[in-house]
Amino acid sequence: MTEHEAAIQGDDALAEADRLGLYRVLLSRRDVRGQFLPDPIDDAVLARVLTAAHFAPSVGFMQPWSFILVRSPQVRGRIKAAFEAANTEAASMFDGDKAAVYRSLKLEGILEAPLNICVTCDRDRVGPVVLGRTHIPTMDLYSTVCAVQNLWLAARAEGLGLGWVSIISEPALKEILGLPERVVPVAYLCLGKVSHFFAQPELESRGWRKRLPLADLVSLDRWEGERDEALAAELDRAQAAAEGGGIIP
Numbered sequence: 001m002t003e004h005e006a007a008i009q010g011d012d013a014l015a016e017a018d019r020l021g022l023y024r025v026l027l028s029r030r031d032v033r034g035q036f037l038p039d040p041i042d043d044a045v046l047a048r049v050l051t052a053a054h055f056a057p058s059v060g061f062m063q064p065w066s067f068i069l070v071r072s073p074q075v076r077g078r079i080k081a082a083f084e085a086a087n088t089e090a091a092s093m094f095d096g097d098k099a100a101v102y103r104s105l106k107l108e109g110i111l112e113a114p115l116n117i118c119v120t121c122d123r124d125r126v127g128p129v130v131l132g133r134t135h136i137p138t139m140d141l142y143s144t145v146c147a148v149q150n151l152w153l154a155a156r157a158e159g160l161g162l163g164w165v166s167i168i169s170e171p172a173l174k175e176i177l178g179l180p181e182r183v184v185p186v187a188y189l190c191l192g193k194v195s196h197f198f199a200q201p202e203l204e205s206r207g208w209r210k211r212l213p214l215a216d217l218v219s220l221d222r223w224e225g226e227r228d229e230a231l232a233a234e235l236d237r238a239q240a241a242a243e244g245g246g247i248i249p
């Protein structure tokens, strides 16, 4: 038997409690910006969530990510100033009631969270030719987002809140963190223990946008093709259960 053939997993189905636990994490994950507690994150916990991120899928097994742990108050102060500048610009894009709601939203926890993490993508990590990236060159960026999502879910499982802050100019972020040209700052994240997690996305509870019906987003064989009505009924049922705080039955 070759090493490749011997390396199989023993158990292919999850135990019921593990299966439900995974859905619970997926459905209760939130973007957190206002409920951070100052308590430091234990190194063992941080190691687990970063390991979860590092076990994400990546194009050609490229693993293009790195994780910059931003602890310095000075660096965070500069990031916060970059956020403020970008946020003033962003606020001016909305009119009337929408502008008032936008200004009332808390959209980052840069200084309150005990840790910030910038997840980067080194587009040149394995040279110019990458298995799977040749015809869709953005695949390394998508791979890095997979790592971010793993980190986000692992954080939720550990009871840590995570907030993604994208209201920052990319050149400013690159300059502050000293990123070389080839390295893209994919995600700037605030991470830490929280007083509570909200049941719904804040943008939903604050009336910014509603969650779309999943059944309207699923179609057969082509863009906006036909619906499978039996499946659509199941999708409505599963979405209603998830929105009710339950688990997909």
Ligand SMILES: Cc1cc2c(cc1C)N(C[C@H](O)[C@H](O)[C@H](O)COP(=O)(O)O)c1[nH]c(=O)[nH]c(=O)c1N2
Residues within 6 Å of the ligand: 029, 030, 031, 032, 033, 106, 107, 108, 164, 165, 166, 167, 200, 201, 202, 203, 204
């Ligand atoms: C790529 C990307 C970028 C951002 C976000 C998310 C993602 C995926 N989100 C969080 C976003 O508003 C949130 O995910 C949705 O409103 C749904 O809420 P939950 O994540 O389910 O709580 C976000 N939130 C925020 O307050 N400031 C921000 O700059 C951003 N930027």
